[in-house]
Amino acid sequence: MKTVILGGGLTGLSAAQYLSKKEKGIVILEKGDRLGGLAGGFKKPNWNWELERTYHHIFRNDEAILQLSKEIGHNPFVFSNPITASLFGERNNYRIFPVDSPKDFLFLPELSLFSKIRAGFTVVFLKLSPHFTWYEKVTSAAFLKKTMGGEVWGVLWEQLFKKKFGKYAEHILSSFIWARIHKRTQGLGYPTRGFQSFVDTLAQSNREAGVSIFTSTTINSVQKKDGVYEIKTVNNKGESKIFTADRIISTLPYPISCAVMKDVLGEEYIKEQSSRKYLFAINLIVKTKQPILPSVYWLNIGAKDVPIMCIVQHTNFVDSKEYGGEKLCYIAWYVDENSELLQMDEKQVLQFVLPHLRSISPHLQEIPEVVGFFKAPYAQPIFDTEFVSISRSFMTPAHNIYVANMDMTYPYDRGTNYAVQLGKDVSNFIINNT
Numbered sequence: 001m002k003t004v005i006l007g008g009g010l011t012g013l014s015a016a017q018y019l020s021k022k023e024k025g026i027v028i029l030e031k032g033d034r035l036g037g038l039a040g041g042f043k044k045p046n047w048n049w050e051l052e053r054t055y056h057h058i059f060r061n062d063e064a065i066l067q068l069s070k071e072i073g074h075n076p077f078v079f080s081n082p083i084t085a086s087l088f089g090e091r092n093n094y095r096i097f098p099v100d101s102p103k104d105f106l107f108l109p110e111l112s113l114f115s116k117i118r119a120g121f122t123v124v125f126l127k128l129s130p131h132f133t134w135y136e137k138v139t140s141a142a143f144l145k146k147t148m149g150g151e152v153w154g155v156l157w158e159q160l161f162k163k164k165f166g167k168y169a170e171h172i173l174s175s176f177i178w179a180r181i182h183k184r185t186q187g188l189g190y191p192t193r194g195f196q197s198f199v200d201t202l203a204q205s206n207r208e209a210g211v212s213i214f215t216s217t218t219i220n221s222v223q224k225k226d227g228v229y230e231i232k233t234v235n236n237k238g239e240s241k242i243f244t245a246d247r248i249i250s251t252l253p254y255p256i257s258c259a260v261m262k263d264v265l266g267e268e269y270i271k272e273q274s275s276r277k278y279l280f281a282i283n284l285i286v287k288t289k290q291p292i293l294p295s296v297y298w299l300n301i302g303a304k305d306v307p308i309m310c311i312v313q314h315t316n317f318v319d320s321k322e323y324g325g326e327k328l329c330y331i332a333w334y335v336d337e338n339s340e341l342l343q344m345d346e347k348q349v350l351q352f353v354l355p356h357l358r359s360i361s362p363h364l365q366e367i368p369e370v371v372g373f374f375k376a377p378y379a380q381p382i383f384d385t386e387f388v389s390i391s392r393s394f395m396t397p398a399h400n401i402y403v404a405n406m407d408m409t410y411p412y413d414r415g416t417n418y419a420v421q422l423g424k425d426v427s428n429f430i431i432n433n434t
């Protein structure tokens, strides 16, 4: 049985890792020149470590990725407690307060004691409760307003939801907030040498198990001929190549899976899947001599008049000595297809954010230098009522074609840990059902 896995991100590589324990003849096709997809990285000549194109960390209870890391013998993940905080207030009066621990919350001056007590009870409830089906019947906004109250919604949540989900902010199901709070741990982990190094160790382990990996190989279409799937690809030199498969596992987002496999998946399936909604992720990475945020790693932007979702001072989490002493900072957004930011180049985006960075961090005198600028489509699925009404099965109407992608980690928002678990789950599903 020859299996071709579409996509060489963490789901594809993990699926190959676990399937290759039982089967031979596995091939991975990846369009990027490197593996890793959304968790992939890049490296400047003077850096020792790779840096992710979009900020990444894991939680202490991310067991699937920690277990896989041990299995493949990757250098361990290192855990620490960097400061996470929120920006409150308005221009000329911004205030930054840590929001990570119950103690931070208790001392937060932005809320009344009554609101804090209400919010505290709700957090305990979400931490302890299983994922009730009624979490899918009510939105996060309605749930939080009702349980924590209007003050907490307005001060703590409203802007975070608007900045993460844009026009969909009020439609996100309460399963999302359940998963966020239920799973959250205080310590954050990072793989030694970066996530790209973890990806490369996993790919090496795949290869040692006999998996063939082709990068710079874009899948254009899939057809069935004489009972065998033909996968038409083109490489970065424009050369075409056809791969054959008895079985396909697509880890591509639904819109891409449906586009390339439209001839085999059938109209009904494609029509159903086409109503999913996603946002793009945009990350600008800059370097400065002095950190933009002096001590905070992660800053949620809760201030209404700052058009940024979060600022992540990576080198307050991972030592800047691994990046030639450069202080590296991500400025990040999720946007829909109509966003002006998508039309801008890195210089324009820097000009756009600079006044805001200066008003948040008045000590910032130098002009930051851009070291990376990345836009990723299908980066944030929208978990609304429609989302849960559409099937998310590994099985498709086409014989021996399986789909395992980021939408399937629901109710958990995407994550490297869930990508690893998903790869394992789809390979177990196939092993147990064939």
Ligand SMILES: Cc1cc2nc3c(=O)[nH]c(=O)nc-3n(C[C@H](O)[C@H](O)[C@H](O)COP(=O)(O)OP(=O)(O)OC[C@H]3O[C@@H](n4cnc5c(N)ncnc54)[C@H](O)[C@@H]3O)c2cc1C
Binding pocket: 006, 007, 008, 009, 010, 011, 012, 029, 030, 031, 032, 035, 036, 037, 038, 039, 054, 055, 056, 057, 058, 217, 218, 219, 220, 251, 252, 253, 256, 260, 281, 376, 379, 380, 405, 406, 414, 415, 416, 417, 419
């Ligand atoms: C802004 C942002 C921040 C994040 N932060 C974190 C974090 O802090 N911690 C965490 O754990 N997770 C984080 N994640 C999530 C994590 O990166 C993803 O959940 C995970 O990497 C998804 O892996 P995947 O393999 O399912 O998908 P992908 O990584 O999207 O892999 C799909 C692969 O398919 C390839 N592909 C697409 N089209 C084609 C084609 N036509 N032909 C061939 N190949 C194709 C792509 O190049 C890609 O490599 C973040 C994601 C984003 C966007």
